[in-house]
Amino acid sequence: MLVQPSVARRLGELARRRAPREVGGVLLGSQRPRAPRIDSYVELRNIADGGSAFRADPRELRSWIYPSGRSPSLAVGFFHSHPAAPARPSSLDSRAAACGYWHGIIGQSGDLRLFVRERPGTPLRDLDVRSEPELAE
Numbered sequence: 001m002l003v004q005p006s007v008a009r010r011l012g013e014l015a016r017r018r019a020p021r022e023v024g025g026v027l028l029g030s031q032r033p034r035a036p037r038i039d040s041y042v043e044l045r046n047i048a049d050g051g052s053a054f055r056a057d058p059r060e061l062r063s064w065i066y067p068s069g070r071s072p073s074l075a076v077g078f079f080h081s082h083p084a085a086p087a088r089p090s091s092l093d094s095r096a097a098a099c100g101y102w103h104g105i106i107g108q109s110g111d112l113r114l115f116v117r118e119r120p121g122t123p124l125r126d127l128d129v130r131s132e133p134e135l136a137e
Helices: 005-018 058-065 091-096
Strands: 024-030 037-044 075-081 102-106 112-116
Touching: 005 037, 005 075, 005 102, 005 112, 024 058, 037 058, 037 075, 075 112
Parallel strands: 075 102
Antiparallel strands: 024 037, 024 075, 102 112
8 A cells, every 4th residue: 555655745745734523534545456546635625523523524525426417536535633643543443434435544643544344244454555656646
């Protein structure tokens, strides 16, 4: 799993700016088997009461998963922050994670970890995240 260094850095900065509220959004990239990568992200509005959790507006989220027009979705996953906790899935995160998408969590220190649920009923698996010299954005 490749994450562009600038993307990981900007996600950490975004989480710190929005703290103590949780922030979240959509991860964009490619899930090609030999070259899975995250190239960018889109922040979505947090409609959760109080901001101690992240909940995206369903219509806004749907527009990224099922884009209109002919272009395929570039959504490969989702992210949210844990402003007062480590980058580890909570029990709610574990229950709510959709199969086939990457789930990024930005911890209180700004670190990004990615998880995936490969099949229904299976636990989230921690993905090996690495970064290389900046790819063309």
